[in-house]
Amino acid sequence: MTLSSAPGKVYLFGEHAVVYGEPAVPCAIERRARVEVQQRDDGRLRVNAEDLSLNGFTVEYGATADARPDVDVPESLVTAATQYVDGAIEQVREVTGAEEAGFDVTIESDIPLGAGLGSSAAVVVAAIDAATRELGVTLDRDELADRAYRTESQVQDGQASRADTFCSATGGAVRVEGDDCRSLEAPELPIVIGFDGGAGDTGQLVAGVRDLREEYDFAAHTVEAIGDVVRNGEDALADGDVEEIGRLMDFNHGLLSALGVSSRSLDTMVWAARDAGAHGAKLTGAGGGGCIVALDPTEETETALSFTPGCEDAFRAELAETGVKRVE
Ligand SMILES: Nc1ncnc2c1ncn2[C@@H]1O[C@H](COP(=O)(O)OP(=O)(O)O)[C@@H](O)[C@H]1O
Ligand SMILES: C[C@@](O)(CCOP(=O)(O)O)CC(=O)O
Ligand SMILES: [Mg+2]
Numbered sequence: 001m002t003l004s005s006a007p008g009k010v011y012l013f014g015e016h017a018v019v020y021g022e023p024a025v026p027c028a029i030e031r032r033a034r035v036e037v038q039q040r041d042d043g044r045l046r047v048n049a050e051d052l053s054l055n056g057f058t059v060e061y062g063a064t065a066d067a068r069p070d071v072d073v074p075e076s077l078v079t080a081a082t083q084y085v086d087g088a089i090e091q092v093r094e095v096t097g098a099e100e101a102g103f104d105v106t107i108e109s110d111i112p113l114g115a116g117l118g119s120s121a122a123v124v125v126a127a128i129d130a131a132t133r134e135l136g137v138t139l140d141r142d143e144l145a146d147r148a149y150r151t152e153s154q155v156q157d158g159q160a161s162r163a164d165t166f167c168s169a170t171g172g173a174v175r176v177e178g179d180d181c182r183s184l185e186a187p188e189l190p191i192v193i194g195f196d197g198g199a200g201d202t203g204q205l206v207a208g209v210r211d212l213r214e215e216y217d218f219a220a221h222t223v224e225a226i227g228d229v230v231r232n233g234e235d236a237l238a239d240g241d242v243e244e245i246g247r248l249m250d251f252n253h254g255l256l257s258a259l260g261v262s263s264r265s266l267d268t269m270v271w272a273a274r275d276a277g278a279h280g281a282k283l284t285g286a287g288g289g290g291c292i293v294a295l296d297p298t299e300e301t302e303t304a305l306s307f308t309p310g311c312e313d314a315f316r317a318e319l320a321e322t323g324v325k326r327v328e
Contacts, residue, residue, distance in 0.1 A: 200288020
């Protein structure tokens with residue numbers, strides 16, 4: 001039995017635009033997915049994922065595409081729920097050459113699903129790490145991040161960035177621009193998260209931005225403008241200027257909103273945070289529903305969010321210094 005954990009993340013800047021080669025700065029947070037893997041000798045894959053949004057279910061199915069899970073829910077829901085884990089195991093079989101390997105996979109996670117905190121990347125990174133180690137293969141961090149990226153890219157129809165998976169594998173604050181992935185020195189940031197209890201489908205939201213960008217030049221320019229915000233944000237991070245980081249987060253939210261990926265509840269939480277005196281606030285991740293990230297060293301934003309209709313949970317998040325790790 002092998003167990004690994006990997007952290008989720010918030011985007012300080014740059015989600016969506018990063019898919020088209022602009023830079024982005026995600027930051028790992030101390031909310032982790034833990035994936036336990038046990039090899040089995042019949043080549044089958046059994047996934048036990050109590051947190052899945054189908055009210056929690058256990059699926060057991062074979063290695064071949066025709067052997068689908070025997071659960072009484074629509075096929076599309078099952079696929080949406082299982083595709084990241086399926087993809088991760090496919091990568092493990094490929095990279096180890098153990099094409100027939102079967103596994104029992106058990107997932108336990110503190111990261112809400114589809115909420116912009118990178119649950120998919122954390123699950124994929126931890127699953128690939130645990131399953132390869134279970135087969136006696138240790139991937140270095142970059143290869144692990146790359147295999148996890150390939151999984152996200154496949155699920156998102158070829159439209160994914162390396163940002164979430166690199167951040168989850170590495171921990172800390174990172175900067176990703178195309179294939180260039182590196183760690184960043186970041187000041188201590190007073191991160192507050194508001195969660196509306198909802199979720200967005202990353203693949204669909206990414207496809208929506210892609211279509212807008214192809215249809216309208218001004219949407220393409222909006223994506224480029226996000227890149228400019230990120231570059232300014234990097235300077236503010238290097239200077240440790242939290243007020244300026246906040247101002248740029250506000251701007252970044254406006255541009256994401258223009259691209260159609262915000263929602264009423266995300267906007268409501270963003271405004272509640274700003275009204276409470278946060279330095280800045282924006283949605284994080286793909287959007288559509290889920291989480292916002294705000295910066296506030298005082299208790300005001302967390303308190304205001306906890307009284308905001310439509311906000312289900314408000315909490316402070318610590319930076320996760322460590323990315324993927326083995327759990328003994
Ligand atoms: N605890 C979990 N157990 C099983 N699968 C999970 C878990 N958390 C996330 N996933 C997978 O990740 C998907 C959500 O990823 P995504 O839409 O990218 O949102 P996000 O990464 O922002 O949380 C889920 O539909 C599921 O396939
Ligand atoms: C929208 C995007 O930039 C980030 C998605 O983050 P999340 O899956 O919503 O946590 C997509 C990507 O970078 O692959
Ligand atoms: Mg994701």
